[in-house]
Amino acid sequence: MKKTIIACAVQQPCNRGRETNLAYSISQIAAAAKQNADLVVLPELHLDHYFCQSEDTACFDLAQPVPGPTCEVLAQVAADNKVMIVSTIFERRAPGLYHNTAVVFDKDGSIAGTFRKMHIPDDPGFYEKFYFTPGDLGFRPIETSIGKLGVLICWDQWYPEAARLMALAGAEVLIYPTAIGWDPSDAAEEQQRQRDAWVTVQRGHAVANGLPVISCNRIGFEPAPDQAQGIQFWGNSFIAGPQGEILTSADDKQDLLLFAELDVQRSEDVRRIWPFLRDRRIEVYQDLLRRYID
Amino acid sequence: MKKTIIACAVQQPCNRGRETNLAYSISQIAAAAKQNADLVVLPELHLDHYFCQSEDTACFDLAQPVPGPTCEVLAQVAADNKVMIVSTIFERRAPGLYHNTAVVFDKDGSIAGTFRKMHIPDDPGFYEKFYFTPGDLGFRPIETSIGKLGVLICWDQWYPEAARLMALAGAEVLIYPTAIGWDPSDAAEEQQRQRDAWVTVQRGHAVANGLPVISCNRIGFEPAPDQAQGIQFWGNSFIAGPQGEILTSADDKQDLLLFAELDVQRSEDVRRIWPFLRDRRIEVYQDLLRRYID
Numbered sequence: 201m202k203k204t205i206i207a208c209a210v211q212q213p214c215n216r217g218r219e220t221n222l223a224y225s226i227s228q229i230a231a232a233a234k235q236n237a238d239l240v241v242l243p244e245l246h247l248d249h250y251f252c253q254s255e256d257t258a259c260f261d262l263a264q265p266v267p268g269p270t271c272e273v274l275a276q277v278a279a280d281n282k283v284m285i286v287s288t289i290f291e292r293r294a295p296g297l298y299h300n301t302a303v304v305f306d307k308d309g310s311i312a313g314t315f316r317k318m319h320i321p322d323d324p325g326f327y328e329k330f331y332f333t334p335g336d337l338g339f340r341p342i343e344t345s346i347g348k349l350g351v352l353i354c355w356d357q358w359y360p361e362a363a364r365l366m367a368l369a370g371a372e373v374l375i376y377p378t379a380i381g382w383d384p385s386d387a388a389e390e391q392q393r394q395r396d397a398w399v400t401v402q403r404g405h406a407v408a409n410g411l412p413v414i415s416c417n418r419i420g421f422e423p424a425p426d427q428a429q430g431i432q433f434w435g436n437s438f439i440a441g442p443q444g445e446i447l448t449s450a451d452d453k454q455d456l457l458l459f460a461e462l463d464v465q466r467s468e469d470v471r472r473i474w475p476f477l478r479d480r481r482i483e484v485y486q487d488l489l490r491r492y493i494d
Numbered sequence: 495m496k497k498t499i500i501a502c503a504v505q506q507p508c509n510r511g512r513e514t515n516l517a518y519s520i521s522q523i524a525a526a527a528k529q530n531a532d533l534v535v536l537p538e539l540h541l542d543h544y545f546c547q548s549e550d551t552a553c554f555d556l557a558q559p560v561p562g563p564t565c566e567v568l569a570q571v572a573a574d575n576k577v578m579i580v581s582t583i584f585e586r587r588a589p590g591l592y593h594n595t596a597v598v599f600d601k602d603g604s605i606a607g608t609f610r611k612m613h614i615p616d617d618p619g620f621y622e623k624f625y626f627t628p629g630d631l632g633f634r635p636i637e638t639s640i641g642k643l644g645v646l647i648c649w650d651q652w653y654p655e656a657a658r659l660m661a662l663a664g665a666e667v668l669i670y671p672t673a674i675g676w677d678p679s680d681a682a683e684e685q686q687r688q689r690d691a692w693v694t695v696q697r698g699h700a701v702a703n704g705l706p707v708i709s710c711n712r713i714g715f716e717p718a719p720d721q722a723q724g725i726q727f728w729g730n731s732f733i734a735g736p737q738g739e740i741l742t743s744a745d746d747k748q749d750l751l752l753f754a755e756l757d758v759q760r761s762e763d764v765r766r767i768w769p770f771l772r773d774r775r776i777e778v779y780q781d782l783l784r785r786y787i788d
Binding site: 318319320321323334338339355358359360361363364365368369370393394396397400401403404405407408443444445473474475476477479480481482484485486487488489490491492493494 | 617628633654655657662663687690699701738767768769773774775776778779780781782783787
């Protein structure tokens with residue numbers, strides 16, 4: 201990794217239609233680059249409203265090839281601004297075969313690599329198993345001009361396995377584009393527990409792996425197409441260091457750019473005092489490959 | 495698991511000699527039982543000062559068989575108070591073969607099961623690899639009259655693998671007896687990062703597995719036998735619920751009893767809204783069994 205990188209998470213609403221959403225993302229990328237960002241992370245599926253609130257075959261029309269039209273635009277934006285971009289695109293891989301795919305554009309506009317969301321959620325209001333085929337690219341960090349990026353997507357963030365596999369494969373930072381929010385009918389205490397759990401588990405990945413974490417969420421209310429309550433996307437994007445310490449964080453309302461300087465040497469220093477990778481009991485971890493031990 | 499259990503963590507100093515330490519542990523167990531605790535957790539190796547600050551063969555004299563003298567005493571205490579006890583004992587298994595072993599006493603005074611610390615640390619002031627043979631009992635929850643206890647010890651707490659394996663094997667609560675503290679020569683900011691990381695990674699295990707966590711640490715300063723700075727054990731024992739929410743927590747100074755009511759139904763409710771176990775990609779986790787992917 202470049203010795204220090206300036207990372208930027210773009211917390212933005214995605215409920216204003218594709219054209220506006222993309223234009224806004226591009227303006228924010230340019231603004232971040234002007235403030236010397238090396239790396240800009242956008243929220244999961246930032247092009248569109250969160251269409252997974254219902255199961256509707258017409259929504260597959262939102263998908264596009266990777267590389268494809270949006271990749272072409274963002275490649276140009278990356279090259280124009282000499283900045284690395286992590287975007288997430290609803291990928292049409294074949295008729296009837298779609299993925300939730302992160303694309304990393306290097307500073308020269310080339311595609312450094314892609315990651316297809318591995319863990320797919322499905323619960324009321326988040327019907328992702330209908331839309332997204334589980335990823336088949338594995339947990340491979342993406343090699344870029346500034347280092348190896350461990351890009352994962354949203355539901356992946358709840359899985360210590362995903363973070364660990366990225367770390368074992370040499371990731372120098374964990375990156376989570378996300379679209380997560382509250383059911384407005386939940387009590388305030390439950391909403392707070394959910395948000396805190398979401399922050400905590402990701403900070404835990406930072407700690408367990410001695411790696412910084414960038415988590416970028418959308419904000420804003422998006423109504424549901426049926427009688428459901430819709431989703432209040434909770435923002436709270438943050439960047440944490442390799443001890444899980446919060447370097448910068450947002451609230452649940454503001455669209456903004458979050459900046460933090462990440463220091464690769466600091467990760468190694470932390471791993472020297474807490475050498476967790478040294479002491480893993482790999483000879484007795486086999487049951488991690490089982491669904492349940494019964 | 496019993497539908498609700500009242501758990502108690504005994505945060506105590508362990509720097510007053512074995513006789514006083516044990517007597518104090520026993521008095522705290524009795525006090526907890528009087529306040530209706532079902533389960534009392536003591537700090538790691540609560541019988542003795544933290545002898546791992548140096549490598550000294552004479553310290554092996556502190557070890558004892560399991561079952562053995564202290565087990566006999568604690569079995570009687572459990573039966574007398576009709577309370578379950580989690581104690582950690584420096585186990586002499588054979589001449590030259592020692593373990594750091596948790597023993598769970600059921601309410602009737604029987605030994606419900608044991609767990610030998612699996613991940614062994616070694617860093618300046620914590621020379622545990624000299625004393626403790628890595629455990630060979632695996633990650634098996636201990637079946638008791640109140641449920642399946644996922645007992646792990648200290649350094650194990652940094653490993654998501656350990657928590658996950660306990661959860662997959664049916665643990666209904668994760669329990670971490672601990673002896674962790676600060677190097678007094680570290681800056682206050684570093685000390686705070688370390689403590690926060692320690693809390694965060696364990697709360698992360700609660701979140702990732704939908705299980706409550708009981709973490710019980712010692713307090714107090716213990717000088718080092720050599721020229722080193724000694725260790726200020728940082729307390730901060732806590733009990734968290736299955737979303738990682740803090741139910742109760744201590745500071746770094748007070749010896750006290752921490753109580754929380756754990757509700758097995760709540761764990762299942764949480765797992766129903768966040769069904770992480772459902773979506774694990776076990777077919778692509780093989781590399782978790784590797785030291786590093788290179």
